[in-house]
Structures are given as structure tokens and as C-alpha cells.
Amino acid sequence: MILNAIIEDSFGQSDFLSGISELHAIDILNRGNRIRLKSGQILFHQGDPAHKSFLVLNGRLKLIKLHEEGKEAILRYIGPGEMTAIISVFKEKEYPATAETIGVTEAVGWDKQTMVQLMLDYPPLAVNMLRCTINRLDELQSRYLEICTEQVEQRISRALLRIMKQSGRRAEDGIHIDFPLSRQELADYTGTTVYTVSRILSTWEKKGWIKSKREQIIVCDPHSLVLFSEPP
Amino acid sequence: MILNAIIEDSFGQSDFLSGISELHAIDILNRGNRIRLKSGQILFHQGDPAHKSFLVLNGRLKLIKLHEEGKEAILRYIGPGEMTAIISVFKEKEYPATAETIGVTEAVGWDKQTMVQLMLDYPPLAVNMLRCTINRLDELQSRYLEICTEQVEQRISRALLRIMKQSGRRAEDGIHIDFPLSRQELADYTGTTVYTVSRILSTWEKKGWIKSKREQIIVCDPHSLVLFSEPP
DNA sequence: CGACGCATTGACAGGGCTCAATTTAAGTGG
DNA sequence: CCACTTAAATTGAGCCCTGTCAATGCGTCG
Structure with missing residues (x-):
């Protein structure tokens, strides 16, 4: 049943x-x-x-x-x-x-x-x-x-990690977020704009920390994001 | 008792x-x-x-x-x-x-x-x-x-109104906030800096909307603040 | 295939943060 | 009561982050 x-x-x-x-x-x-x-x-x-x-x-x-x-x-x-x-x-x-x-x-x-x-x-x-x-x-x-104390980049990294913990599915190439998540939504979640999110995710993708398709994000290197979300 | x-x-x-x-x-x-x-x-x-x-x-x-x-x-x-x-x-x-x-x-x-x-x-x-x-x-x-969607000036006006409602004491010259409230605290409450708060309160004081001494704020014209906190 | 929605990228400007220098006001102690 | 200390508040200058606007690319679906 x-x-x-x-x-x-x-x-x-x-x-x-x-x-x-x-x-x-x-x-x-x-x-x-x-x-x-x-x-x-x-x-x-x-x-x-x-x-x-x-x-x-x-x-x-x-x-x-x-x-x-x-x-x-x-x-x-x-x-x-x-x-x-x-x-x-x-x-x-x-x-x-x-x-x-x-x-x-x-x-x-x-x-x-x-x-x-x-x-x-x-x-x-x-x-x-x-x-x-x-x-x-x-x-x-x-x-x-x-949102009161951190810059956008830090907030997005925290947001991704949080969503990942709640709804991540482990796979070979990284941790998949198992529902469609657009840039717009990430922006609404972190209090910023689509444009800024897009720019930041692009740089992270170039560094190999994440992979992304349309409305889909794979976190390849969570550790880097963690380091990033916590200031030295 | x-x-x-x-x-x-x-x-x-x-x-x-x-x-x-x-x-x-x-x-x-x-x-x-x-x-x-x-x-x-x-x-x-x-x-x-x-x-x-x-x-x-x-x-x-x-x-x-x-x-x-x-x-x-x-x-x-x-x-x-x-x-x-x-x-x-x-x-x-x-x-x-x-x-x-x-x-x-x-x-x-x-x-x-x-x-x-x-x-x-x-x-x-x-x-x-x-x-x-x-x-x-x-x-x-x-x-x-x-804090996600509004500019600092709007947030401060809302914050003042909120605190006023909770802890305001009516007097002749306006509504007194009945506990010491510094610019720093208003800044921490609204997610901005002392400097910005100071500048904004100064302009409001020039317009006669508020009066302020050290760690004390009197709201003279709540209505203007309300109009201000709600976009047209 | 065309249309629509999502995403990317560049150019630009401005809001607000940072930093530094004063001013003002409230204690404090002699 | 006044000099002194200390903390809050103000103000200006500079700049950077990030929002805004516009144009374009790209993937999906009817």
C-alpha cells in the first residue's frame, strides 16, 4: 500500500x-x-x-x-x-x-x-x-x-548549499538538485536579480564548482562553496 | 499588589x-x-x-x-x-x-x-x-x-513605523519612542550602516517629519512616513 | 519552424558602503 | 562647575558592488 x-x-x-x-x-x-x-x-x-x-x-x-x-x-x-x-x-x-x-x-x-x-x-x-x-x-x-550582513555572492553560495542539503541527490558528477531551479528563483530566494545570479553562476561554472543546464544545477565541488560562504 | x-x-x-x-x-x-x-x-x-x-x-x-x-x-x-x-x-x-x-x-x-x-x-x-x-x-x-525588495530609505521608514506602533508614546510634539534607539541600532535592525541611517534621518528632520536627539527619536509626521513606505 | 521563456553578456549608472575627519552631546571626576 | 573623556552622530569624498536596461543566444514545445 x-x-x-x-x-x-x-x-x-x-x-x-x-x-x-x-x-x-x-x-x-x-x-x-x-x-x-x-x-x-x-x-x-x-x-x-x-x-x-x-x-x-x-x-x-x-x-x-x-x-x-x-x-x-x-x-x-x-x-x-x-x-x-x-x-x-x-x-x-x-x-x-x-x-x-x-x-x-x-x-x-x-x-x-x-x-x-x-x-x-x-x-x-x-x-x-x-x-x-x-x-x-x-x-x-x-x-x-x-541577507543583512552578507554580500550577494556569499548569500547565493549559502542558498545553494542549503537547497542542496534539503533536496540534493548524489550522482557521479556531483550533487543534483532534484527539482527545476531557475536563476530567477535563486534570485528571489536570495534577494537579488537574475542578472547577478547568472553572472555569479557563470564564474563558478568556469571554476568547475558547479554545472548547470536550463533550470538545473549540479554542485560538483560543495567544499569550495562552503569555504566561500564562510569568510576567512 | x-x-x-x-x-x-x-x-x-x-x-x-x-x-x-x-x-x-x-x-x-x-x-x-x-x-x-x-x-x-x-x-x-x-x-x-x-x-x-x-x-x-x-x-x-x-x-x-x-x-x-x-x-x-x-x-x-x-x-x-x-x-x-x-x-x-x-x-x-x-x-x-x-x-x-x-x-x-x-x-x-x-x-x-x-x-x-x-x-x-x-x-x-x-x-x-x-x-x-x-x-x-x-x-x-x-x-x-x-529587505529583499525595498531600498534602504523605505526599509527605515517601515522600521520606524513598526517600532513606533510597538513602543510609541503620544506627546504634544509627536510620538516618542520610549526607549533609547541609536542610529547604529536602527542600522542593525534594517540591514544597513550607521552612516546611511544618519543621512536619511537628517533629511527627514529637515523636512520636519521627525525630531531627534542622541539615541532618541520623535516621529512628528507619521503620515508622511507611511506614504513614503508605500510606493505609489 | 516559429514563438516563447530562460539564460547570458555588456554597458552604464547610482545607491549605499567604506573610510576618515569632525562635531556634538553625555557622562565623570576633581 | 569646568576640564576631560568617551561615545554617538554628522558629513564629505570616493568607489565598488549590484541593479537596470537592452540586445542576443539558446533550448523547448506547440
């Missing part, structure tokens, strides 16, 4: 279901709505009333925060086993960001009522949610520090 | 104690350690093992994240009724930032064990903590977007 694999995946990458027995996890998943989306579709929109929280089963989301004038920042990438839109459980508010799929993506959505009931039925869930949220706050604080 | 006023204050500015009766709130506060610090002292240090969470009773903290080479970013200001270092309840980790007092500050600290017990005794506490954390994540996401 495919659900099994999903649960195991979830256990691997997230702690939302940790401390929950497999049997209970199946119950929890079954009490939500299964959603299957194609690539580039919107799971929820910034500004819409927040009525559901989601757990990604497989595939990937990018969480985008929109600014006036069409500018945007990518807050994070959300992989299998990770929760998002937790806010909808507590506030009668709008989603503060937009979630767009990258590739075919499956998720489970729970509305507010169901989620509250679930947390009552399975108390560890509430704790896990808090832990997830703290982890995300922690990561965002680090990125905030980086 | 002064505790009373403190609880009311807390109710006003935070939701950590919301849904908790006054009697229970007193119990909760009494089961922590009261701490009283002078100005400029450190409540906890980035990198130290995190063993306590804190609630500010009165006074103010600034939460600083340190980078290599002495650079730093100010993550937020923490006023009466607000929690910080929630992380210590869940992780055996280090504090991810440093908390320094601004002016005489009183706080209550609970160690991990006590806090877990408190949450068992008063279930709404866990929910409140999650809500607080979500709110902070929300605010930081907004600031992250700002």
Missing part, C-alpha cells in the same frame, strides 16, 4: 508525525483531504482566507511572498513530510504567502475544525507543530542575518 | 496568558524565577545552552543575532508581556540569539521541566505559545520580504 511509503517518508524528513504510531498516522492522514496537483499550480494564494493546513506527501512546493509591483521573495521550499499554512489553525486570517507546486505534488489538507480535533485526539501533534514552527523561525532568522 | 498590574499589562500586549484566569496566571508566574536586570545586561547569550524561556514583565529586550566579524542584526524588540527563547522548551540546543536589556528590565524565567509541567497543568498555554511563535514567524517573513 502506497500510504505506507508516504508515512515512512514523512517520518524521515519531518517531525510532524513523530511520536505517532503508524496506525494513528494512517487515521490522521485519512481524516484530511487528499489533493493532487500538477506542476506550477497554486495550492493556496496569499490574501485568500486561510482555511486549511497542508502536509506535503510527495513533490514539492515553493512558498512565495508577494510584494507590490510584481516583486517577490521565496520564503522556502517545502518537501515531503513538511507542513505549511499552520497559521490557518489559529487565526481567522489570510494566508500570508502563496504556495505553488514544483512538479506533480500530492498533499493532505485539514481544515481548522478537523485539525483542532486531531490535536485533541493526538496530543503529540500540537507539540510537533510547535517544534516545526520554531524550526522554521530559526531558519528564517539565520537567513535574515545573512 | 504590583503583580496584578503586571498581569494586566501582559494581557494587553501578548496572548501568552490569554484564556488563563488571573488566579492561574499568578500561579504560573510564581512558579518561575523572577529576574531583575539593569540596563545593557545580557539575559541570555547566543551559543549558550538554552535552558530557560522568559516572559518580559516590564522594561524591554532587544534580540540580536551575531555574525562573524562583529556584524549583527537586530531580530526584534521584546516588550512587556512577550515571550522569548521558547526554543528551550523543545530542543536541547543553544540559544540562537542574544537578548540584551534596554533600561531596567524585569522578567520571569522557567526552565524546560517547569514549562512542560505548566503546559500540562494549563493546556491553553501550549496553544498560546504556538500562536505567539506563528505571529513572530509572520512578522519576520514580512521583514524578510521588505
